Amino acid sequence: MSDEGDPIHSLVRLLTRLPGVGEKSARRIAYHVLGADPDYARALGETIATLSERVRRCASCGAYTSRVRCAICDDPRRTSELLCVVARPMDADAVERARVFQGRYHILHALLDPLGGVGPGEFPLQPLLDRVAREGVREVILATPPTVEGEATALYLAECFHAEGVAVTRIASGVPHGGELEFTDPITLGRAMEGRRTV
Amino acid sequence: MSDEGDPIHSLVRLLTRLPGVGEKSARRIAYHVLGADPDYARALGETIATLSERVRRCASCGAYTSRVRCAICDDPRRTSELLCVVARPMDADAVERARVFQGRYHILHALLDPLGGVGPGEFPLQPLLDRVAREGVREVILATPPTVEGEATALYLAECFHAEGVAVTRIASGVPHGGELEFTDPITLGRAMEGRRTV
Numbered sequence: 001m002s003d004e005g006d007p008i009h010s011l012v013r014l015l016t017r018l019p020g021v022g023e024k025s026a027r028r029i030a031y032h033v034l035g036a037d038p039d040y041a042r043a044l045g046e047t048i049a050t051l052s053e054r055v056r057r058c059a060s061c062g063a064y065t066s067r068v069r070c071a072i073c074d075d076p077r078r079t080s081e082l083l084c085v086v087a088r089p090m091d092a093d094a095v096e097r098a099r100v101f102q103g104r105y106h107i108l109h110a111l112l113d114p115l116g117g118v119g120p121g122e123f124p125l126q127p128l129l130d131r132v133a134r135e136g137v138r139e140v141i142l143a144t145p146p147t148v149e150g151e152a153t154a155l156y157l158a159e160c161f162h163a164e165g166v167a168v169t170r171i172a173s174g175v176p177h178g179g180e181l182e183f184t185d186p187i188t189l190g191r192a193m194e195g196r197r198t199v
Numbered sequence: 200m201s202d203e204g205d206p207i208h209s210l211v212r213l214l215t216r217l218p219g220v221g222e223k224s225a226r227r228i229a230y231h232v233l234g235a236d237p238d239y240a241r242a243l244g245e246t247i248a249t250l251s252e253r254v255r256r257c258a259s260c261g262a263y264t265s266r267v268r269c270a271i272c273d274d275p276r277r278t279s280e281l282l283c284v285v286a287r288p289m290d291a292d293a294v295e296r297a298r299v300f301q302g303r304y305h306i307l308h309a310l311l312d313p314l315g316g317v318g319p320g321e322f323p324l325q326p327l328l329d330r331v332a333r334e335g336v337r338e339v340i341l342a343t344p345p346t347v348e349g350e351a352t353a354l355y356l357a358e359c360f361h362a363e364g365v366a367v368t369r370i371a372s373g374v375p376h377g378g379e380l381e382f383t384d385p386i387t388l389g390r391a392m393e394g395r396r397t398v
Contacts, residue, residue: 049244
C-alpha cells in the first residue's frame with residue numbers, strides 16, 4: 001500500500017541500514033511509529049538526529065560520553081594498574097556487564113586490518129602507549145575479539161608492549177558457557193584444548 | 200560505559216519501545232548511529248520525527264498515504280467489485296505481496312474486542328457499509344486475522360453484510376505452506392480438516 005517515494009518508504013529504506021533491521025522489521029517499526037504517540041516519535045527522531053552532537057569520545061579512554069571524561073575514567077575506585085584494551089565501545093560494555101573487571105578500558109575504535117586500509121601506520125597506537133606510560137599501567141589485557149583482525153591486533157600490541165617492558169595478557173578463547181562441543185567449530189575447539197588449564 | 204541519563208542511554212530507552220527491538224539491538228543501533236555518517240542520522244531522525252505529519256489515512260480505504268487517496272484506490276485497473284477487509288495496513292501489504300488480489304482494500308484500524316474497549320458501538324462499521332453501497336462491491340472478503348478478535352470481527356461483519364444482501368467470504372485458515380503437521384497446533388489442524396476441499 002506504500003507508494004514508491006512516500007514517507008513510509010523513505011523511512012523503511014533508512015531503517016534497513018541499521019544493524020539487525022531487515023525489510024520486515026523496518027516496515028513494522030515504521031507502522032509502529034505512525035501508530036504511536038507523536039511525542040514519542042518526535043523524541044526518538046530528535047534523539048537520533050542529534051546524538052552525535054551530544055556525545056563525544058572520552059579524552060582518556062575513547063568511550064562515548066556526554067562529558068570530557070567518561071564515568072569509569074572519572075571513578076577513583078577503579079584501578080589504573082589494569083588496562084583492558086577493546087576494539088569497540090560495546091565490547092567494553094560487555095566486559096562491564098560481566099562484573100569481573102575493576103580496572104579501566106582503552107577503546108581502539110579500530111583493528112589492524114591491512115587489507116581494509118588499517119596498517120600499522122593508520123593504527124592508533126601512540127595514544128595507547130602514551131596512556132600506559134602516563135598512568136603507570138602494570139598489566140595490559142588484550143580483549144580484542146578472537147577474529148583474524150582481533151588476533152592480528154593483539155599480536156601487534158603484544159609485541160609493542162614487550163618492547164616497552166609492560167606485562168601483556170590475552171583473554172581466553174574457548175567453548176562458550178552452555179556451548180555444546182558437538183556444535184563448536186574446530187578452531188574454537190583447538191583453542192579450548194590449547195588453552196586448557198590444570199584443575 | 201554509558202552513564203545513566205546520558206544521550207546513548209536515552210536513545211536505548213526510546214528504541215526498546217519499538218517492536219522487535221530489545222536492549223541489545225537498541226544498544227547496537229545506538230552505536231551504529233554514532234559511528235554512521237551524521238547526515239544519515241539526521242535524515243533517519245527527521246524522518247521518524249515528522250512521519251505522522253507527512254502521512255495520512257487514505258480518504259477511501261484508510262491505508263497510510265502521503266496523498267488524499269492511496270495508489271491502490273486511485274488505480275483504475277483495480278476492480279472495486281472485490282473488497283478485501285483487513286485489520287491493519289501491514290495486512291494489506293502482505294496480501295499485496297502475495298500478488299493474488301486485484302480488488303481494493305478496506306483497512307479497519309480496529310478489531311472487535313469488547314474486553315479491550317471496542318464493542319459494536321466503537322467499531323468503525325458505518326464507513327465500511329457506506330463504501331460497499333457506494334462503490335457497488337459484489338463480494339466482501341474478510342481477511343481479518345484468524346485470532347479471537349479477528350474471528351469475532353469476521354463473524355460480526357458477515358452478519359451485517361448478510362443483512363444487507365452482500366456476498367461475504369472469509370479467507371481460509373489451515374496448515375501454512377511448508378508447515379509440518381507434527382508441529383501444527385490442534386486448532387489450526389481442526390480448521391485445516393474442516394476447510395478441506397475436493398481435489
